[in-house]
Amino acid sequence: MGAGMTGITAAHTLQKAGRSVIILEKARGIGGRMSTRRSDEHQWDHGAQYFTAEDKRFVAMVESWQAKGIVKVWETPIGAWDGQHLSKVSRKPHYVGTPKLNAPLHDLAEGIDIRLQTQVTDIEKHEDGWHVFTPDLEYICEELVLAIPSPQAVALLPPKHPFYEFATSIKISPCWALLVHTPVALPFPYGGIYVNQGPIRWIANNSTKPGRASSHDGTDWVIHATPEWSLAHLEATADDIAQQLLAEFEHFILKQEPAFRYFNWQQVQVHRWRYSRYFGQIQLKYALHEDSLTLAGDWLSNGRIEGAFLSGLAAAEAILENKY
CATH class of the missing domain: 3.90.660.10 (Polyamine Oxidase; Chain A, domain 2)
Structure with missing residues (x-):
């Protein structure tokens, strides 16, 4: 569940491998912090501002988006203010989706069954798989991916689950x-x-x-x-x-x-x-998989969009190859 970069990347990868996937998302649209607010003729990328690419897998993905015209380099200089001086910052290329930051997510999400405005209220493990409860329906799945912030994962995880204590220890500002x-x-x-x-x-x-x-x-x-x-x-x-x-x-x-x-x-x-x-630093894990449940999200990597993408890949690989 979760239709941000991590959840959509995981679902895209799994569906390409022949798995049947459904994404449950509580918001009205996809993107999470890659969303864009609009008003009349104005727009604001009000969460994440841009992304960079270093890992060869994400570099290849960004290059494919550039070829489609849905990602471009943000060329305008970036500055820094130290309290006394405003100066230009040297930087690696900063990319943005066009015309909105989440344009690459719409590309990845093509053909995926995404249920928007669907709030998950509880999850339970049974012999036939994970039961996922919403106000209207109950879903049953063999594998469950929680691609959501750690506090939201804590609210759903059974207290005795192996990931509960770790997720509880991660504080997000x-x-x-x-x-x-x-x-x-x-x-x-x-x-x-x-x-x-x-x-x-x-x-x-x-x-x-x-x-x-x-x-x-x-x-x-x-x-x-x-x-x-x-x-x-x-x-x-x-x-x-x-x-x-x-x-x-x-x-x-x-x-x-x-x-x-x-x-x-x-x-x-x-x-x-x-x-x-x-808050703080954690060892890069990208995804945690056990008992047919996977935790994923940028909070398990470096907090950036590239990390969210790599976390989604790791979540899919954990399911497909039984890693982590």
Whole structure:
């Protein structure tokens, strides 16, 4: 279950190998943190911002998406702010799906039975396999993949299952995201900025990404708060979060251009990612398989989209080859 990069990669690989698969996804669409928020002519990649490719298996996949025109390199420079200076960051190629970040997932998901808006409430192991319960139906499967964040896996795993204690030990931080549109240019020439001071961690000019719609009539901005700030304000109202992060964003802009005064924010929205990035470091496992149940997700790798893809491959291989 789970229709993010991990779950769809696992299902795609298994289906190519001749297995029958169904994905259960509680959201209205696929992608997880690779989703895109739209409003009128504006759009924001409000979760994951881009992906890189190092492992040869993912490099080959990215090259195939590029050939189809659904992945392109985000060419605009990336900067970093250390509290005093804003400077360009040297980087490996950053890729984005076009016209939305989750475009590669739609490619992988072609032909897969995905049941959207389907909330799994419980799972149980019986002699005939795993029973998966939803408010409307009960599913029975020989193999079950939980491609979901560790806290959600903990809520479903039987307490005596071998993976329960490990999943409980993994803590994942939240992230508040601010989404705004401005009809005027802001005074810095970067597509994205890593912020290393204050409550903001990341600023992105989403309109500089290839294939985005609204670059001709203004700029769509995504601002991510730090994990610490997001956790401290986890239960704040959306209006309060918007006001505080807008104030911090304006403060950041004025540090770059003290004379700048034209703030005209439109389409202001916020989104809370309750499960965004895991705390600390864990040994790369990619997938855990035992008792016909597989745990998978980017939290078992490096927290990145490439790691999510490799976790999905590992989950499928664990089932097909009885690994892990």
